[in-house]
Amino acid sequence: MKLSELFLPILKDIPSDAKIKSHQMMLRSGMVRQSAAGIYSWLPLGFKVLKKIELIVREEQDRAGAQEMLMPTIQSADLWKESGRYDGYGLEMLRIKDRQDRELLYGPTNEELITQIFRDNVKSYKSLPLILYHIQWKFRDEIRPRFGVMRGREFLMKDSYSFDETKEGAILSYNKMFYAYLKTFERLGLKAIPLVADTGPIGGDLSHEFVVLAETGESQIYTSKKILDLKIENFDNSEQSLNKMVKAYTETYSATDEKFDQKEFDDLVKKDDQLITRGIEVGHIFYFGDKYSKPMKAVVNSSLGKNITVEMGSYGIGVSRLVGAIIEVNYNNNIMKWPKTVTPFHVAIINLGKKNDETCKNKAQKIYELLKNNSFDVLLDDTEESPASKFKNFDLIGIPYQIIIGSKQEIEQYEFKEVGCEKEILSAQEILKKLKIIYFN
Amino acid sequence: MKLSELFLPILKDIPSDAKIKSHQMMLRSGMVRQSAAGIYSWLPLGFKVLKKIELIVREEQDRAGAQEMLMPTIQSADLWKESGRYDGYGLEMLRIKDRQDRELLYGPTNEELITQIFRDNVKSYKSLPLILYHIQWKFRDEIRPRFGVMRGREFLMKDSYSFDETKEGAILSYNKMFYAYLKTFERLGLKAIPLVADTGPIGGDLSHEFVVLAETGESQIYTSKKILDLKIENFDNSEQSLNKMVKAYTETYSATDEKFDQKEFDDLVKKDDQLITRGIEVGHIFYFGDKYSKPMKAVVNSSLGKNITVEMGSYGIGVSRLVGAIIEVNYNNNIMKWPKTVTPFHVAIINLGKKNDETCKNKAQKIYELLKNNSFDVLLDDTEESPASKFKNFDLIGIPYQIIIGSKQEIEQYEFKEVGCEKEILSAQEILKKLKIIYFN
Known part of the structure; x- marks a missing residue:
């Protein structure tokens, strides 16, 4: 793509409302x-990154044996009355009435709807285990939306739901998602750690949140x-390895400030190993047994x-x-x-x-076409801005x-540079090989 | 994928509410x-088809030079008051109030929002021409939703918006979309024809709807x-060819029953050539000049x-x-x-x-793996149902x-069959080659 044609409205100044x-x-x-x-x-630039993240999330869900589907954004309030969450959910739920005065809502999460779909369509243990997921926009009517897409009201979430005959089966599904999450975050170039978490409005018996370590994170x-x-690559998807993996990642003391206990920390983590940093929650997994299946009567004929x-669990990743x-x-x-797995373009030509200067123009065009013909997504800066402005x-x-x-x-020579590293002088073919x-190795 | 693992709840009977x-x-x-x-x-089965259609729609938009982005489902009512459409849109618009009593709505279309984005970010003719599109869920609160996804309330639409300096430029953008639409429908295996159309609530000066010919269609x-x-492949994306293409497709008399005139039909189409059939509207394109840009003050500095x-136009395809x-x-x-471009799986193994019968099982498994390893998406029926039930x-x-x-x-022999054609007896390698x-030629 040529920069002169890309819809990319760059702002010179920092918008004052962005904290x-x-x-x-x-922005x-x-x-x-906004x-x-x-x-x-x-x-377009943000959309490309969002789609690349979505693809990695999808691939790891598929690899875990989860099946993709798509539930609608608008749900019937009746379902939430069945589960008992309608009244309790509070003002964060965007409640809607249609032209016939039926009560609807914009889904903030989908436990009720997926339980209904399961209940209406699955009758036997033979269809289990089953993990279904979708990647869909959700809405939570935050009282004070802020921090851009980090705490927006309309946001893209991947949510999976597992169905098992037994608690042991449900824990295995939980562990599969635990593994898929660590793989996903690793592919996104993130250091994410699991933390034992409160179950909050989702409910249940067991829950971990996944937190990306970042100095600017919202929680300590x-x-x-x-x-x-x-290293997640030291584990695989077998039941035995999954158990080891969960043990390895959870036997270490890790807590947010809400749950932090200094004495426990000092007892369990040697002074030299203690790491106090900040984090951003990007995923949350729950095992909640029959919390929804019982009131909503999601019953199957068992192997006996x-x-x-x-037995159910649910698993969310905040894609946006x-x-x-x-x-x-x-x-x-x-x-x-950008990590190379999610960069909006593989390489920039500046x-x-x-x-x-027709020589420069031709040179740029030549390598642009070479790379495009080799399946690279290239952004060519063909504008007439100053070098300083281009680099900025x-x-x-x-x-x-x-x-x-x-x-x-x-x-025949080009300057090639990985951001943050030394430049090299290379031919077009050397750059292509590199x-x-x-990207494709 | 193995059929025993796929979430595919097949119904034996025809649901009585499906007309x-x-x-x-x-269903x-x-x-x-529902x-x-x-x-x-x-x-999962429906989702796979939906995604394949979406991908073809996307590829043809990209090829036409349109840039993908994504607007939210929820919009502010203020924008629609600016354009003057808020009061007139009627009950089909799903109107919402948030916790702070702000008026929102679930977007039924996006002319207002894209005009706002353009107005806030584009100042010069140098950024033109520009075509932006997104593929997003829309909501129209139909009084009597029916016919499944054909007239649902929440539906997936691809909508593009073009921005040009002059009317001539806008018509060129219009023609590019005209071409992209015919290409899209052709790749989906559909015979679609353009018809001069009323502009309805979108408004404007020029409009065509694209109708798929189907005996069960909603309109005559x-x-x-x-x-x-x-043949759309006889035309290309150059301005000259686009003009010829639009002329060729629009000089023939074509009308829905709403606009039909028997005398005109008889005058313009020879008796032997007359074709009276039914159709389903799947796309609609509009040129509407400054209908939105004027009230919303989307102004740029021109080349003069x-x-x-x-100058604007908008272009919709009903993806779902x-x-x-x-x-x-x-x-x-x-x-x-299914047309091979959108089939949920490339091939079934039954x-x-x-x-x-371990011999049959091993044979099935062998060709299943051969095809999977060659990038085919295969559905293997490994269930224990009767042959009659499997074929059904x-x-x-x-x-x-x-x-x-x-x-x-x-x-070493397999029966290979294209649905509706004669079976052949082939080896696994012959099937692979075929x-x-x-699929990949």
Whole structure:
């Protein structure tokens, strides 16, 4: 894509209402625009990143054996009355009446709706275990939406729901999601740790939240440096390995300030290993047994021939929030560097030649086409802005690799640079080879 | 995927509330379930088809130079007051109040919101022409939702918006979308024709609707057989070819019953060429100049240095509705056959061997793995239902190619069948070669 054609409204100044760096960066780089309080439009640059994150979330859900579907945004209030959550959910629920005065709501989460779908369509244990998920927009009417997409009202969430015959089965499904979550966050270039969590309005017996470590995070985190040494690639999806994995990740003391206990921390974590940092919640998983299946009568015929209430869990990832979390981690000193798995473009070509410098223009065009023909998604800066202004823009856009073209270079040579690293002088073919290893290996 | 693991609740009986065949088929084959009046959940089979249609729509938009973004589902009522449409839109608009009593609405279309985004971010003709689009759920509070996803309340729409400096530019953008639409419908295996249309609540000066010819369609269509001989591949995206293309497709008389005039029809279409059939509207395009940009003050600095109001058009495709339209065309005598571009699976493997027939099981498993390893999306029927019941299920699922395994076959031979065609006896390698040509050529 050529920058002159991309709809990318970059702002020179930091918008005064943006208090945290991801919010500032997303507005300045033209990733999003606020359309109403806490409700955002995703412009092409932001949309590309959002889609890449969504794809990684999807791939890891599929790999865990979860099946994708799609529930609507608007739900009937009746379902929530059945589960008993309608009155208790409070003002965060966006309640709606249609033209026939029927009570609807904009789904803030989907336990009720998925339980209804299960109840109406599954009758036998033979269809179990079953994990269903969808990636859909949700709405929570926050009293004070803030921090851009980090605490918006309309937000994109991946939510999965597991159905099992027994509690043991349900814990296995829980552990599969635990694993899928750690794999997902790792592929997004994030250090995420699980923390024992309160179950809140979802309810249930067992719950972990996944928190990305970031100095600018919303909550204080107390943990051990040792948890950072754990590698998810040392585990696999087998039941035995899953048990080991959950044990390894949860035997370390980790807590948010809400649950923090200094004595316990000192007892369980050696002084030298203690890590006090901040974090951003990006995922939350719940095992809640029959909390929904019982009042809503989601019953199946068991392998023993009895009618049993199905065992359930639910598992959420904040997809749009992850965009903000990744920026909080990777935007430093006004320079953004996207992890290569989610970068909006693979590589930037920045032509610093003067307006009439046809040699530079041809050089830029040549490598642009070479890379495009090799399936790279390339952003070519063909504008007439000053070099300083171009570099400033790319500091915001955050593409991790840059090819720089200037009038003083040899004709067959390009400057190639990974953001934050030393530049190299390479031929077009050398750059192609390098990028293939980086992205397609 | 193995059928025993797929969440695919097939219904034996035709649901009594489903009046048209696509609605019946989607419920029976477990593609969707109604979650509230006119609001559907897409189960895995339906979701797969929906996503494939979405992808083709997206590819043709991208090819036309449109840039994808994503606007939220919830909009502020203020914008609609600015354009003057808030009061007039009527009861079909789902109007909402949030906890702070602010007036919101669930977007039925996005002219206002995109005009606001354009106005706030584009100041110069240098950013033009610009076509932006998104694929997002919309809501229209139909008084009597019916026909399943064909006239639901929450529905998936692709809507594009073009911005140009001049009327000529706007017509060129319009023609680009005209072309992209015909390409899109052709790739979906549909015969779609453009009809001059009323502009309705969108407004404007020029409008075409795109109607898929289907005997079960909602409206009567009068046209000429000659329009079916036109081939979109004879045209390209250049301005000259676009003009020829629009002329070719619009010089034939085509009208719905609303606009039909018998005398005009007889005058313009020879008796032998007259085609009277039915159709389903799947797309609608509008050129409306400054209808929104004027009241909402979307002004840019023109190439002549003057402030001008931008020229706009909008372009919609009913993505979820297309699922129904494709079924209306391709589901006949209780047998579905998906076009290969949108089929939920590339090929079905139907094992007719008895429960303990290990030879059949191994044969099925062998070709299943061969095809999976070659990037095919395969559905293997590993259930223990009767052959008659299996065939009945696959008549509903509609995968266009079947591999049938039975105990009387030679060990290296498989029965291969395109739905509606003669069966062939082939080896696994021959089947692989055939499928590669069908799908990946």
